Amino acid sequence: MAGMTQLKVSDHRRDFAGMTYVYPVLSRRAGGVSVGINLNPNNACNWHCVYCQVPGLVRGAAPDIDRALLRSELTGFLDALVSGDYMEQHVPEGLRTIQDIAFSGNGEPTSAKAFAEIVADVLAIRDAAGLAKVPVRLITNGSLVRREAVQEGLRRLAAGGGEVWFKVDGGRREDIARINGVELDPASVSRALALxxxxxxxxxxxxxxxxxxxxxxxxxxxxxxxxxxxxxxxALQGVLLYGVARVSMQPEAPRVSALPESVLMTIAERIKEKGLTVRVSP
Structure with missing residues (x-):
C-alpha cells in the first residue's frame, strides 16, 4: 500500500488498496471511511445507470466469489485500519473513522450466488475486529430481492444491525428506462422496496x-x-437524496450534469411532504 495518495471524496477507485474485493473510500454520505466490498470485479451489472462511475461496465452478474480471499482481505484491511497506520497515511485528518462496511462495488452485489453466506462472513469478521457497532450496508438496485437467497442475506444483515440503501431514481417507466437502462413497472419497484x-x-x-x-x-x-x-x-427509514459529484464513465456522460443545491433542496421538501425523512448530499 506504500506510495498511495490520500483518499478523496471525488475518487472511489476500487483498486486503491490493491485488493480484489475490498477497497476504501471517503464517503460524503457516510461522513468518513467506508470499507467497500466489491462482489462485481468483472464490472458486470444487470442495470446500466447513466451516472455510473464504473469503466467498462457490462451487462451480467457477479462471478463466483473466492470467499477465502474476501475473508483474508477484509480481516487484514480492518486490522490495518484499527491497529496500523493506514488512517494516518491515507485519510485526511478529521475523517479518520470507520463509518461503515458497504456492499457497493462495480455491479449489483446481490447477484453473487453466495450473497447470504458472504453477508454472514462480513458480519463475523466485523465483530471479531471489535467493530460490532459499525453498520454493514447493502447498496442495491433491489432488482433481485424476490430471490430467497437474497432475502436470507437481508435477514442476516438485519440481525447484524445492518441496513439497505435501495436505489430508486425515477417513478415512471420512461424515467427508469432512461436513467437505469431497464424496463420496469414502477408498481413493481414499490413492491420490491416494500418487501x-x-x-x-x-x-x-x-x-x-x-x-x-x-x-x-x-x-x-x-x-x-x-x-x-x-x-x-x-416502513422506510427515509430518503438519501444526492447529486452527481463524480464524472460518469458511461456513453451518456455528456448528458448528465449536477443540479444546483437549491434544486435538490426543493425536491427534498417535496419528499418530506409525504412524511419521509430526507438527507441531502449535493
Whole structure:
C-alpha cells in the first residue's frame, strides 16, 4: 500500500488498496471511511445507470466469489485500519473513522450466488475486529430481492444491525428506462422496496441530476415521490437524496450534469411532504 495518495471524496477507485474485493473510500454520505466490498470485479451489472462511475461496465452478474480471499482481505484491511497506520497515511485528518462496511462495488452485489453466506462472513469478521457497532450496508438496485437467497442475506444483515440503501431514481417507466437502462413497472419497484423494508431497515437512495441541462420536471418528481410512498412511508427509514459529484464513465456522460443545491433542496421538501425523512448530499 506504500506510495498511495490520500483518499478523496471525488475518487472511489476500487483498486486503491490493491485488493480484489475490498477497497476504501471517503464517503460524503457516510461522513468518513467506508470499507467497500466489491462482489462485481468483472464490472458486470444487470442495470446500466447513466451516472455510473464504473469503466467498462457490462451487462451480467457477479462471478463466483473466492470467499477465502474476501475473508483474508477484509480481516487484514480492518486490522490495518484499527491497529496500523493506514488512517494516518491515507485519510485526511478529521475523517479518520470507520463509518461503515458497504456492499457497493462495480455491479449489483446481490447477484453473487453466495450473497447470504458472504453477508454472514462480513458480519463475523466485523465483530471479531471489535467493530460490532459499525453498520454493514447493502447498496442495491433491489432488482433481485424476490430471490430467497437474497432475502436470507437481508435477514442476516438485519440481525447484524445492518441496513439497505435501495436505489430508486425515477417513478415512471420512461424515467427508469432512461436513467437505469431497464424496463420496469414502477408498481413493481414499490413492491420490491416494500418487501426489502420488511426484511431489513431500508433507506431509499436517489440520484437526481440534470439531463441535457434540464432538471427533472414536476411530473417526474411527483411520479417518483408516489413510487416510493407506495411502498409504505412508515416502513422506510427515509430518503438519501444526492447529486452527481463524480464524472460518469458511461456513453451518456455528456448528458448528465449536477443540479444546483437549491434544486435538490426543493425536491427534498417535496419528499418530506409525504412524511419521509430526507438527507441531502449535493
Amino acid at each position: 426489502c423494508a420488511g426484511l431489513c431497515p431500508t433507506w431509499v437512495q436517489t440520484c437526481m441530476f440534470a439531463w441535457d441541462g434540464e432538471a427533472p420536471d414536476t411530473a417526474a418528481i411527483d411520479a417518483y415521490v408516489d413510487c416510493i410512498a407506495a411502498a409504505g412511508v412508515d
